[in-house]
Amino acid sequence: MKSSKIIIGLLSAAAVAIVACKPKSTSNAVSGDAASKVYVAPGKYDEFYNFVSGGFSGQLSVYGLPSGRLLRVIPVFSMDPEKGWGFSEETKPMLNTSHGFVPWDDLHHVEMSMTDGIADGKWAFVNGNNTPRLARVDLTTFRTAEIIELPNSGGNHSSPFGTENSEYIVAGTRFSVPSDANSDVSIESYKENFKGHISFVSVDKESGEMNIAFQLKTPGVNFDLARTGKGKSHGWFFFSTYNTEQANTLQEVNASQKDKDFIMAVNWKKAEEYIKAGKGAKQKVKYAHNVFDEHTHTATSVIKDEVTVLDVAEYPDIVYFIPCPKSPHGCDVDPTGEYIVGSGKLAALLPVFSFDKIQKAIADKAFESETYSGIPVIKYEAALYGEVQKPGLGPLHTEFDANGNAYTSFFVSSEVVKWNVKDLQVLDRQPTFYSVGHLMVPGGNTKKPLGKYLVAYNKITKDRYLPTGPELSQSAQLYDISGEKMQLILDFPTIGEPHYAQAVAAELIKDKQVKIFDINKNAHAFVAKGEAETKVERIGNQVHVYLTTVRSHLSPDKIEGVQLGDNVYFHVTNLEQDWDVPHGFAIKGASNGELLVMPGETTTLKWTPDRIGIFPMYCTDFCSALHQEMSGYVRVSPKGSNVPISYGLGDKMTTVKK
Amino acid sequence: MNTSMKKAVIAIAGFSLTAAVLVSCGGGSSSGQTKSTARETSETLTTDDYDPNRGEGKFDESNVEAGALNMAMAEKGEAISGTKCLSCHKLSDEKLVGPGWEGVTERRSLHWIMNFITNPDPMIDKDPEVQAQLELCLVRMPNQNLADEEAREIVEFMRKNDGVK
Numbered sequence: 001m002k003s004s005k006i007i008i009g010l011l012s013a014a015a016v017a018i019v020a021c022k023p024k025s026t027s028n029a030v031s032g033d034a035a036s037k038v039y040v041a042p043g044k045y046d047e048f049y050n051f052v053s054g055g056f057s058g059q060l061s062v063y064g065l066p067s068g069r070l071l072r073v074i075p076v077f078s079m080d081p082e083k084g085w086g087f088s089e090e091t092k093p094m095l096n097t098s099h100g101f102v103p104w105d106d107l108h109h110v111e112m113s114m115t116d117g118i119a120d121g122k123w124a125f126v127n128g129n130n131t132p133r134l135a136r137v138d139l140t141t142f143r144t145a146e147i148i149e150l151p152n153s154g155g156n157h158s159s160p161f162g163t164e165n166s167e168y169i170v171a172g173t174r175f176s177v178p179s180d181a182n183s184d185v186s187i188e189s190y191k192e193n194f195k196g197h198i199s200f201v202s203v204d205k206e207s208g209e210m211n212i213a214f215q216l217k218t219p220g221v222n223f224d225l226a227r228t229g230k231g232k233s234h235g236w237f238f239f240s241t242y243n244t245e246q247a248n249t250l251q252e253v254n255a256s257q258k259d260k261d262f263i264m265a266v267n268w269k270k271a272e273e274y275i276k277a278g279k280g281a282k283q284k285v286k287y288a289h290n291v292f293d294e295h296t297h298t299a300t301s302v303i304k305d306e307v308t309v310l311d312v313a314e315y316p317d318i319v320y321f322i323p324c325p326k327s328p329h330g331c332d333v334d335p336t337g338e339y340i341v342g343s344g345k346l347a348a349l350l351p352v353f354s355f356d357k358i359q360k361a362i363a364d365k366a367f368e369s370e371t372y373s374g375i376p377v378i379k380y381e382a383a384l385y386g387e388v389q390k391p392g393l394g395p396l397h398t399e400f401d402a403n404g405n406a407y408t409s410f411f412v413s414s415e416v417v418k419w420n421v422k423d424l425q426v427l428d429r430q431p432t433f434y435s436v437g438h439l440m441v442p443g444g445n446t447k448k449p450l451g452k453y454l455v456a457y458n459k460i461t462k463d464r465y466l467p468t469g470p471e472l473s474q475s476a477q478l479y480d481i482s483g484e485k486m487q488l489i490l491d492f493p494t495i496g497e498p499h500y501a502q503a504v505a506a507e508l509i510k511d512k513q514v515k516i517f518d519i520n521k522n523a524h525a526f527v528a529k530g531e532a533e534t535k536v537e538r539i540g541n542q543v544h545v546y547l548t549t550v551r552s553h554l555s556p557d558k559i560e561g562v563q564l565g566d567n568v569y570f571h572v573t574n575l576e577q578d579w580d581v582p583h584g585f586a587i588k589g590a591s592n593g594e595l596l597v598m599p600g601e602t603t604t605l606k607w608t609p610d611r612i613g614i615f616p617m618y619c620t621d622f623c624s625a626l627h628q629e630m631s632g633y634v635r636v637s638p639k640g641s642n643v644p645i646s647y648g649l650g651d652k653m654t655t656v657k658k
Numbered sequence: 659m660n661t662s663m664k665k666a667v668i669a670i671a672g673f674s675l676t677a678a679v680l681v682s683c684g685g686g687s688s689s690g691q692t693k694s695t696a697r698e699t700s701e702t703l704t705t706d707d708y709d710p711n712r713g714e715g716k717f718d719e720s721n722v723e724a725g726a727l728n729m730a731m732a733e734k735g736e737a738i739s740g741t742k743c744l745s746c747h748k749l750s751d752e753k754l755v756g757p758g759w760e761g762v763t764e765r766r767s768l769h770w771i772m773n774f775i776t777n778p779d780p781m782i783d784k785d786p787e788v789q790a791q792l793e794l795c796l797v798r799m800p801n802q803n804l805a806d807e808e809a810r811e812i813v814e815f816m817r818k819n820d821g822v823k
Contacts, residue, residue: 519742530742530745531745575745624798
């Protein structure tokens with residue numbers, strides 16, 4: 001046994017040496033067996049679902065790994081004409097905020113719901129960075145189920161990272177801002193008036209419903225990323241900070257002055273105890289909470305007005321600062337919960353902190369002589385396990401495998417680097433094309449990493465694909481990490497812009513997909529359960545059309561009596577009860593979009609005709625051999641016309657008496 | 659002129675059928691919609707062990723009995739049909755999307771009907787008469803996810819529609 005191992009070792013060393021002799025260029029970084037490793041034969045499934053942030057598209061994309069095939073794009077903080085999301089009356093409330101209808105956001109990070117520190121495949125949480133929001137995506141429907149807005153925040157970047165059992169999903173403000181209640185202050189008064197707020201959003205274990213349990217009010221700094229403690233460090237949360245200089249202008253220079261910023265360690269169990277004991281101030285705020293109900297197929301938006309805030313300066317055993325070089329981005333906890341890796345994006349080394357040492361430092365009060373805005377600062381050496389020297393330039397983010405290794409992305413030197421957490425030695429480095437941001441290992445943020453693959457989500461694409469004008473598809477790269485050396489095996493384009501992503505085994509999700517909605521359980525206020533219930537009703541200047549779809553006709557498909565000045569609501573119920581048979585609905589001149597109605601679902605399109613005439617309507621999703629026949633006509637007459645409301649299908653017409 | 663127009667229409671319809679069935683393929687064996695064209699299907703998939711009198715599914719003489727009409731069941735069946743069937747089927751002998759229901763319980767055994775409405779895809783692929791029907795209707799009867807009890811109630815409603823007392 002021993003001798004054979006040595007031979008294999010020698011062989012791989014030789015292989016590595018050959019590879020290493022070649023210059024690192026885009027053409028030869030891929031070795032011969034890459035194709036077979038990513039080939040998923042027609043009709044076969046991928047091994048992992050990869051949930052990838054869609055950045056400034058406001059969407060969440062889903063890819064299969066290892067093929068890199070795009071499986072789904074889920075609209076979250078965006079309107080999506082393909083799915084009618086944000087266009088239908090039922091989904092519009094999902095995009096409501098205290099600012100009104102905000103149909104766009106900047107979706108940066110993904111966090112799977114967890115049970116005992118392992119992804120459980122129930123929900124994916126994602127953040128909206130611009131108008132601070134947090135969303136929950138249901139992984140049985142691949143739809144956004146809930147969106148909650150975050151008060152006292154300005155850029156929800158340090159989010160949506162969760163605790164071991166998704167007790168809380170955090171939402172830390174990127175921009176410190178004054179509290180909402182007292183916000184008309186001079187920008188020059190940053191140091192005095194601007195504060196950080198970290199929302200701890202609780203998640204109901206059964207329904208998933210989110211609630212802002214409390215907020216921590218911190219000194220005014222910028223929060224970047226965060227990670228929960230796990231195992232021994234369960235009960236703690238770690239946040240990276242920058243701009244501890246508290247600059248309010250030209251941050252590029254002014255927020256990069258200090259050698260070290262901080263990782264903020266939060267004892268959230270302690271904070272929870274204070275909240276349970278009735279501590280904290282109730283503040284008047286305004287934020288939207290939007291929930292989609294699967295039975296009524298309708299979203300509701302409620303504006304809430306209160307949040308409980310704990311000022312950490314008043315509770316000195318909740319928060320500690322740990323110096324970390326320099327403007328850290330990633331702040332990542334290894335599977336054991338002992339090691340916390342800070343990735344100072346302007347630093348030339350990687351500090352690894354020890355949870356045990358942090359606990360001892362707190363017990364020993366091994367603090368710097370000066371607090372930071374009243375918060376104790378643990379001495380760097382007292383918290384430090386060790387440093388990875390010369391790992392690369394511009395470290396951003398780290399994930400882990402199950403064998404004690406860490407993988408860190410380096411933006412400036414454009415590479416991914418594998419290193420050993422215990423001995424802090426660099427084991428391998430591979431180029432990325434180009435300028436990697438986040439990276440992801442399946443389960444690489446959890447207690448039990450699945451390993452096998454690493455995906456680099458790159459910021460620059462340049463020459464990787466056929467060029468498409470000034471803007472190029474975003475770029476991801478897949479590496480096989482099952483061996484000692486990482487091997488680039490696939491490029492795949494993504495929608496823009498991928499920040500963070502997570503992946504879970506396909507088995508966790510694929511067998512619990514909703515295929516249809518039971519028509520008998522449809523509780524929509526305007527459902528028509530069968531053609532016998534279809535009708536057209538006038539209420540003042542509103543015309544409600546209870547319309548059904550089935551392969552291959554609309555019922556009714558002839559409607560008269562609509563008048564200029566009316567608002568027409570087409571409540572479309574899809575009577576199909578078979579998987580993968582949605583029907584679409586569109587009418588000429590509708591100023592919003594189409595509907596895409598799932599089997600058993602009811603969805604509403606509002607249409608305000610702008611002229612008299614005949615308006616065709618039709619099914620937009622190819623449904624059957626007679627799809628082209630699936631259509632109808634609506635007649636619009638002048639206001640005050642004596643044409644009565646009438647509707648029908650085939651030779652059956654109903655006229656509503658005035 | 660008229661004749662050639664008709665032929666062209668039929669050709670186009672035939673072509674779209676092929677396209678439609680191809681598009682709906684790929685669901686795997688569970689949906690059963692894995693075949694390319696109706697003609698190909700009839701040649702390659704009619705298996706010797708398919709019994710066109712029984713159909714394919716859970717039901718046969720042993721578990722479906724026809725006694726006197728059960729009015730309560732027929733009423734339930736009528737309600738379910740309203741939601742799930744009558745968009746495409748008339749109660750007369752007139753074809754809408756699919757054939758009219760009049761006389762169906764005389765042409766077919768009750769258990770054949772129950773197999774077909776609970777398990778349509780394999781039967782559309784295998785049953786020669788259903789395939790002939792598909793060539794007329796051009797729409798595969800959808801699986802409307804009926805529970806066994808619901809299927810029996812619909813059949814009771816069909817019997818009432820056919821004048822069974």
